Each structure stands twice: as C-alpha cells, then as structure tokens.
Amino acid sequence: MSLNIQQGDNRPFFMDKERLADIIDRITSNTATDEDLAAYNAWCDAMQEQEPEINNLAGLESRTWKKIRQQTGLAPKPKVVGWRIAAAALLTGVIAGSVLLFRHSGDKQALPAASTVAAMPHDIPSGKNTATLTLANGKKILLADVQQGKLAAQTGSEISKTADGTLEYRPVSAGTAATPQYNTLSTARGEQYQITLPDGTRVWLNASTTLTFPTSFAGMNTRQVEVNGEAYFEVPGDPAHPFVVLTNRQRIKVLGTHFNVNNYPDEPFAKTTLLEGAIKINDQKVLQPGQQAISSANGALNITKVSTEGIVAWKNGYFEFNDENIYEVMRKIARWYDVEVIYEGNIPTNGMEGTISRFENVSKVLHTIQQAGLLKFRIEQKKIYVSQY
Structure with a gap:
C-alpha cells in the first residue's frame, strides 16, 4: 500500500506505508540515515500542502486525523526538524491504529506501536454491550439473554429491546401512578449499554x-x-x-442539552462536562459548552475548560488519555x-x-x-500486574 499525497505543484508524492513506518522507527531510535531524513522530510512537505486521502490510511477516521493535526501542528509552518520527528513518532501510531505518548518533565515522548501485536498469555477480551434491568417489583432482566421486542409493560410505559440492541421506554398513556415506579438499569464491569427514557432522553452507560x-415522567414537575x-x-x-440528574456529589439541572457525568466512587472527583446547551451545577454554577464542573469530596466546586472529544471518547469506542497517570489509566482499564x-x-x-480502541x-x-x-505488564487469569520497566 502506498500513501499518495499531492504536492504543491500537483505532482503526487508516493511513500510505501511499510517504508514510512521503517523510516519513522529509525528516526525515533536515532539510527536514521541522511537518505531516511530526506525521504521523510519530503513526505512531510507534501503532507503540509494537502492532507492525505483519509481512505489511504486503513481504519483512520477523520476525527483521528483532526486530533493528530491539533496535537502535532500538521499545517503549513516553518520547517523545524524537531517538529518533523515528533510528527513522525505520532504518525507511527496512526498507521498502527492507535497513538499514545508519555509526558516527561513537560515534554512529550512518542510511543511507537507495531501494526500487529502478539497477545500476552491469558489475554482478556474487551467489554460488551449488555446490562441488567431491575423493575420496580424487583424482577431482574438480563438484557443479553432477551430477544428484541416488548419486554414488559408498566404504568405509563412499555419497555422494548430495539433492533440495534438498546432499551427503549415508550409512553403509552397520560395517566400517573399514585406512587411513582422506579426502575434501575445497571452495567457491571466489562459492560456498557444505551437506553431511551420515556421523555425521549437518550443515555449511554x-x-x-x-x-x-x-x-x-407524566405528572412530575421535574x-x-x-x-x-x-x-x-x-x-x-x-x-x-426541567431534567435533573442527581449524584452523591452534584445536582445537575438542564432544560435540553448534551453532557457527560463521571461519578465513580473510586475516583477522587466527580466531573460533569457540557457539550451542548447549558446546565446548572448544585444550583450555583452555569456551565457553557466545553466547560467541566469538578466536585471534590469536601464539596468544593471548580469550573475548567476541557477537550470534550476526549471526555466522551469512551462512548465512541476509544480510550483517550489526556495527561493521565498510570493509576488513572488502569482504573479505566480495570472497569472495562x-x-x-x-x-x-x-x-x-x-x-x-x-x-486506543476500547x-x-x-x-x-x-x-x-x-x-x-x-x-x-503481565496477565495472570483476571489480574494485571504493573511494574517498572
């Protein structure tokens, strides 16, 4: 496979994918020859003139390419060899289908990745789409075990499993129960799921x-x-x-919006991140899109600006780490x-x-x-051991 990039004079620049990966490996290990650097610099020149066709990088999505450009500055700019080497190392991960860097004393060091990775002993597959629904009467439904179609009828709603494997509550009458009935949808470790609530709210767990x-929600003020x-x-x-989400550290009030709530008990902070619309946290702070409300165990509330794409990467099938240490990373891996x-x-x-793909x-x-x-790392049954290299 070749990477075909149009140069500024409309002449295509060809670089075999395997050759490019080999050159990048030599650059990052300080064994590159003058010929290697000249070839890679020519590839970078062509890349700055026009983005490579996304389809030529197998499995590369436009969102990934956008992120790479943001992180490495892949746009017309002064020719700096240090930038080229950083971009090279990052692109090694792109060709492999993942990218990961470590930060050392404020600097980013690239991590090369092989396009195929040999499995460690006792390998463990990723999580899956399933959950358990607990009805108001205590009955539990394992959603992996049921076929699509109607699952149950309750006051005001009919519950169905859709063709795409999600759960849907459909209002069937305007009547209300004397006492509201509550259901619970729960995912275990290694599970994720999606539900549509009676008002049309979509939730990814x-x-x-x-x-x-x-x-x-009929007859309820909130x-x-x-x-x-x-x-x-x-x-x-x-x-x-208004729609209200309660956690043990935050009260989130919205009228109509997209947002992410992270409230795991093993995390030191509860974090709510707004993508669209506006929300109010603890009846105090109103968030704007791109802001995150962080609550500590002592009740302190701070607002910060964040990259929303990274926050919801899990929903889109990725682990995305943003200057996170190994303990933060491994908590995510342990749950999934x-x-x-x-x-x-x-x-x-x-x-x-x-x-990295989830x-x-x-x-x-x-x-x-x-x-x-x-x-x-080493894997023994369902345990992962982490030690210094």
Missing part, C-alpha cells in the same frame, strides 16, 4: 454504572434521575419540566476489562496522552503502553 429513573458511575446524556428540551490491577514496586507516574484485547492496550519503556 459506561461500565460499572447504575441509572435509576421513573417509568413515566424529570429526575440518579446516576452512579459514568453516563452520557442527550436531553430533549422541555422548559416546563473486568480485571484486578496489582502494582509491584515503585511505579512511574508520568502523564500519558493518546487514543475493542482491542487488553494485551494490545497494555503492549502499547509498555512500548514507552517505563512500565511492564
């Missing part, structure tokens, strides 16, 4: 998450639900009936692969930045991290 909600774990919401507007993590000895806490076996994710040369 990450692993180890519970969502408690009424079977009907549409109120409770979340523990992590969930992404798309709420339709209804000014007369349903494993126990054991640390041995002194563990470096350098920040990681990068993107649907790879855990060995490929660990191998990618391990290639930085700071950490090593």
Whole structure:
C-alpha cells in the first residue's frame, strides 16, 4: 500500500506505508540515515500542502486525523526538524491504529506501536454491550439473554429491546401512578449499554454504572434521575419540566442539552462536562459548552475548560488519555476489562496522552503502553500486574 499525497505543484508524492513506518522507527531510535531524513522530510512537505486521502490510511477516521493535526501542528509552518520527528513518532501510531505518548518533565515522548501485536498469555477480551434491568417489583432482566421486542409493560410505559440492541421506554398513556415506579438499569464491569427514557432522553452507560429513573415522567414537575458511575446524556428540551440528574456529589439541572457525568466512587472527583446547551451545577454554577464542573469530596466546586472529544471518547469506542497517570489509566482499564490491577514496586507516574480502541484485547492496550519503556505488564487469569520497566 502506498500513501499518495499531492504536492504543491500537483505532482503526487508516493511513500510505501511499510517504508514510512521503517523510516519513522529509525528516526525515533536515532539510527536514521541522511537518505531516511530526506525521504521523510519530503513526505512531510507534501503532507503540509494537502492532507492525505483519509481512505489511504486503513481504519483512520477523520476525527483521528483532526486530533493528530491539533496535537502535532500538521499545517503549513516553518520547517523545524524537531517538529518533523515528533510528527513522525505520532504518525507511527496512526498507521498502527492507535497513538499514545508519555509526558516527561513537560515534554512529550512518542510511543511507537507495531501494526500487529502478539497477545500476552491469558489475554482478556474487551467489554460488551449488555446490562441488567431491575423493575420496580424487583424482577431482574438480563438484557443479553432477551430477544428484541416488548419486554414488559408498566404504568405509563412499555419497555422494548430495539433492533440495534438498546432499551427503549415508550409512553403509552397520560395517566400517573399514585406512587411513582422506579426502575434501575445497571452495567457491571466489562459492560456498557444505551437506553431511551420515556421523555425521549437518550443515555449511554459506561461500565460499572447504575441509572435509576421513573417509568413515566407524566405528572412530575421535574424529570429526575440518579446516576452512579459514568453516563452520557442527550436531553430533549422541555422548559416546563426541567431534567435533573442527581449524584452523591452534584445536582445537575438542564432544560435540553448534551453532557457527560463521571461519578465513580473510586475516583477522587466527580466531573460533569457540557457539550451542548447549558446546565446548572448544585444550583450555583452555569456551565457553557466545553466547560467541566469538578466536585471534590469536601464539596468544593471548580469550573475548567476541557477537550470534550476526549471526555466522551469512551462512548465512541476509544480510550483517550489526556495527561493521565498510570493509576488513572488502569482504573479505566480495570472497569472495562473486568480485571484486578496489582502494582509491584515503585511505579512511574508520568502523564500519558493518546487514543486506543476500547475493542482491542487488553494485551494490545497494555503492549502499547509498555512500548514507552517505563512500565511492564503481565496477565495472570483476571489480574494485571504493573511494574517498572
């Protein structure tokens, strides 16, 4: 396969994918020849004139290419060899289908990744789309075990499993129960799921998450639900009936918006991130798109600007790390692969930045991290051991 990029004079520049990967490996290991550097610099020149056709990079999505350009500055700019080498290292990961960097004393060091990764012993597959629905009467429905179609009828709603494997509540009458009925949708470690609530709100649940909600919002002044774990919401507007999400550290009030709630008990902070619209946190702060509300255990609330794409990467099938240390990274991995993590000895806490598919076996994710040369891993049954390299 060749990477075909139009130069400024409209002459195509061809670089074989395997050759490019070999050159980048030599650049990052300081063994590149003058010929290697000349070839790579010519490729960079062509790349700056016009983006490569996305289809020529197998499996590369436009969102990934956009992120790479943002991180490396791949746009017309002064020719700086240091920039070229940083871009080269990052592009190695792109060709492999993932990218990961470590931060050392404020500098980013690239992590090369092989296009194929040998599985570690006792490999563990990724999580799956399933959950458990607990009805108001205590009955539990394992959603992996049921076929599409109607599952149950409750006051004000009919529950169905859709053709695409999600759960849907459909209002069937305007009547209300004397006492509201509440259901709970829960994902275990290694599970994720999606539900449409009676008002049309769509919710994505990450692993180890519970969502408690009424079977009907009819007759209620507010549409109120409770979340523990992590969930992404798309709420339709209804000014007369605000939507409220309760967690143990935040009260989130919205009229119609898209936002992500991260409230895991093993995380030091509860974080709510706004993508669209406006929300109010704890009846105090109003967030604007791109802002995140961070609550600590002592009740302190801080607002910060964040990259929303990274926050909801889990919903789109990726791990995306933004200057996160190994403990933060491994908490995500432990929840998604349903494993126990054991640390041995002194563990470096350098920040990681990068993107890896959530649907790879855990060995490929660990191998990618391990290639930085700071950490090593071994898998024994459902345990991952982490130690210094």
